[in-house]
Amino acid sequence: xxxxxxxxxxxxxxxxxxxxxxxxxxxxxxxxxxxxxxxxxxxxxxxxxxxxxxxxxxxxxxxxxxxxxxxxxxxxxxxxxxxxxxxxxxxxxxxxxxxxxxxxxxxxxxxxxxxxxxxxxxxxxxxxxxxxxxxxxxxxxxxxxxxxxxxxxxxxxxxxxxxxxxxxxxxxxxxxxxxxxxxxxxxxxxxxxxxxxxxxxxxxxxxxxxxxxxxxxxxxxxxxxxxxxxxxxxxxxxxxxxxxxxxxxxxxxxxxxxxxxxxxxxxxxxxxxxxxxxx
Amino acid sequence: xxxxxxxxxxxxxxxxxxxxxxxxxxxxxxxxxxxxxxxxxxxxxxxxxxxxxxxxxxxxxxxxxxxxxxxxxxxxxxxxxxxxxxxxxxxxxxxxxxxxxxxxxxxxxxxxxxxxxxxxxxxxxxxxxxxxxxxxxxxxxxxxxxxxxxxxxxxxxxxxxxxxxxxxxxxxxxxxxxxxxxxxxxxxxxxxxxxxxxxxxxxxxxxxxxxxxxxxxxxxxxxxxxxxxxxxxxxxxxxxxxxxxxxxxxxxxxxxxxxxxxxxxxx
Numbered sequence: 001x002x003x004x005x006x007x008x009x010x011x012x013x014x015x016x017x018x019x020x021x022x023x024x025x026x027x028x029x030x031x032x033x034x035x036x037x038x039x040x041x042x043x044x045x046x047x048x049x050x051x052x053x054x055x056x057x058x059x060x061x062x063x064x065x066x067x068x069x070x071x072x073x074x075x076x077x078x079x080x081x082x083x084x085x086x087x088x089x090x091x092x093x094x095x096x097x098x099x100x101x102x103x104x105x106x107x108x109x110x111x112x113x114x115x116x117x118x119x120x121x122x123x124x125x126x127x128x129x130x131x132x133x134x135x136x137x138x139x140x141x142x143x144x145x146x147x148x149x150x151x152x153x154x155x156x157x158x159x160x161x162x163x164x165x166x167x168x169x170x171x172x173x174x175x176x177x178x179x180x181x182x183x184x185x186x187x188x189x190x191x192x193x194x195x196x197x198x199x200x201x202x203x204x205x206x207x208x209x210x211x212x213x214x215x216x217x218x219x220x221x222x223x224x225x226x227x228x229x230x231x232x233x234x235x236x237x238x239x240x241x242x243x244x245x246x247x248x249x250x251x252x253x254x255x256x257x258x259x260x261x262x263x264x265x266x267x268x269x270x271x272x273x274x275x276x277x278x279x
Numbered sequence: 280x281x282x283x284x285x286x287x288x289x290x291x292x293x294x295x296x297x298x299x300x301x302x303x304x305x306x307x308x309x310x311x312x313x314x315x316x317x318x319x320x321x322x323x324x325x326x327x328x329x330x331x332x333x334x335x336x337x338x339x340x341x342x343x344x345x346x347x348x349x350x351x352x353x354x355x356x357x358x359x360x361x362x363x364x365x366x367x368x369x370x371x372x373x374x375x376x377x378x379x380x381x382x383x384x385x386x387x388x389x390x391x392x393x394x395x396x397x398x399x400x401x402x403x404x405x406x407x408x409x410x411x412x413x414x415x416x417x418x419x420x421x422x423x424x425x426x427x428x429x430x431x432x433x434x435x436x437x438x439x440x441x442x443x444x445x446x447x448x449x450x451x452x453x454x455x456x457x458x459x460x461x462x463x464x465x466x467x468x469x470x471x472x473x474x475x476x477x478x479x480x481x482x483x484x485x486x487x488x489x490x491x492x493x494x495x496x497x498x499x500x501x502x503x504x505x506x507x508x509x510x511x512x513x514x515x516x517x518x519x520x521x522x523x524x525x526x527x528x529x530x531x532x533x534x535x536x537x538x539x540x541x542x543x544x545x546x
Binding site for chain 2: 236
């Protein structure tokens with residue numbers, strides 16, 4: 001919401017698939033230009049992943065998982081002959097937004113036209129959007145029209161100080177459990193965890209800074225949402241601080257000392273809620 | 280346990296860390312549950328190094344026995360001493376659950392209540408030890424307590440560092456025996472109690488564990504006090520903290536019966 005207020009030109013554009021086109025140009029021998037119907041004729045792939053917004057605080061955390069269907073960017077990139085100075089891709093969309101990716105990350109992406117079995121909605125980027133699993137949402141722009149291969153990265157948020165790589169961090173959050181309860185009632189605490197590039201290997205909860213306790217969860221590949229749930233019986237009335245942290249298969253563990261930064265990795269800090277337990 | 284000793288065969292226990300519950304009293308048994316630290320569990324029976332709980336078994340060293348205490352004690356005038364009657368008391372930098380953590384004082388820990396702030400939902404206590412202000416804590420975790428002096432004739436405390444026990448004698452007759460944990464080696468000899476404190480802070484390996492250590496009795500260059508952060512009394516471990524560590528209820532019992540100049544014999 002905030003960026004639409006500050007940057008009104010990012011408001012949703014209205015795209016017409018009959019006139020829409022997609023191109024890959026810049027440092028290539030011959031540009032690739034495709035109509036929407038051309039795109040529909042290409043081999044499709046499906047990818048399941050969650051997109052994590054870099055700018056939201058925990059209490060309004062925007063994270064969404066879907067099955068995205070579209071054309072693999074690797075397939076599209078094979079259709080062009082790159083020149084030696086093609087090191088980065090700058091993605092342009094119909095709203096004037098830009099972001100950049102290394103070609104390695106672009107190769108892992110999908111130019112999606114469907115979400116969960118349905119054509120993209122205008123809000124989700126109809127007619128096509130880029131999906132790059134493992135990166136923050138600002139690296140997966142909606143309403144994509146053009147990709148330009150260059151030797152220099154650039155981008156709307158990147159030029160304002162946001163991280164150029166945009167790798168989504170390993171995080172955990174609490175989505176339920178903070179309501180008023182009675183002492184000795186069982187409190188169900190639940191939430192999700194996410195890791196952009198490595199599998200979530202552990203989720204742990206701490207009550208009032210006690211030792212961390214591992215909670216059960218169903219393992220999932222990187223960039224998937226991991227749901228978790230645990231139960232706790234408050235011994236007394238009072239206010240309790242409940243925190244959660246995640247670890248990933250690379251060995252990274254969210255740290256107590258993590259500090260929210262203005263730009264990248266806004267969700268690195270440990271998520272904390274207060275559970276009020278009545279007499 | 281001798282007849283006049285404090286009764287610490289508790290009906291409830293506090294999980295000292297993440298509590299693993301097994302389906303039988305063996306570390307190789309099936310794990311059937313895990314409970315959060317400071318969970319309160321009923322203790323059905325004691326089996327050597329294990330407690331039988333309502334739904335399984337847990338290692339004795341993972342649980343601190345809790346004394347059942349009268350929670351309806353009227354609030355005295357400020358300042359007053361209070362002990363942690365629940366599983367744990369959280370001490371924070373100010374009166375809010377998300378304020379910075381100062382200390383986690385386990386069951387039986389003691390602090391002085393120097394101020395109170397009634398809130399909409401909970402009353403907050405401002406806490407101090409003998410010397411310094413600690414922070415703020417929810418009043419629901421605390422129960423007013425005062426060590427009532429108990430007159431005895433010719434009382435002596437004997438500490439056996441080999442068998443890890445202590446024994447209180449009155450007129451050379453044992454009246455109480457309890458297991459101990461050592462914080463360091465003690466030199467054999469006779470000592471006199473030269474100072475006592477309701478509550479002190481120790482530098483332990485975990486900073487949040489060293490606050491509100493209750494009922495300290497100083498003798499020679501050593502000290503005896505209650506320890507709420509483990510239940511390894513009677514074992515041959517050596518853990519940081521007071522030189523002689525006993526269960527908080529035992530420490531209070533001794534504090535009431537060992538005035539200054541009492542004799543302590545270390546063997």
